Amino acid sequence: MITTVTTGAQGAIASAPRHCYDGNGEHTITHKEPIMNKRLSVIGDSLGVIIDQPILEQLNINQDTVLELKIDGATLMIRPAPTAPTEPAAPTRAQRIKAASEIIANTHAEAFEKLAR
DSSP, X not given: OXXXXXXXXXXXXXXXXXXXXXXXXXXXXXXXEEEEOOOOEEETTEEEOOXXXXXXXXTTOOTTOOEEEEEETTEEEEEEOOOOOOOOOOOOHHHHHHHHHHXXXXXXXXXXXHHHO
């Protein structure tokens, strides 16, 4: 889902078409849903949009979420940035030792059996 902020009257709730995007970047307008117009807030030397908690929860966004910004004409689209697949964690020292000992035990099983007699 994409949150869309458009230019226009500030501070009122209006109704606008809902844009649905597929995996190919194509979009369709499905129905009208309420949108919220917001004013920019001063944050240090910059301006920012304060996103209400219910919207953050719906989009599963928190302060650590990287957001992607896209400008399309007079529309600013904000959405969670796609994440790269995470690399599996490197094995710990204990896991490496266990794997090595299993390889040694399997490779030399016959010799170990003869020595055990």
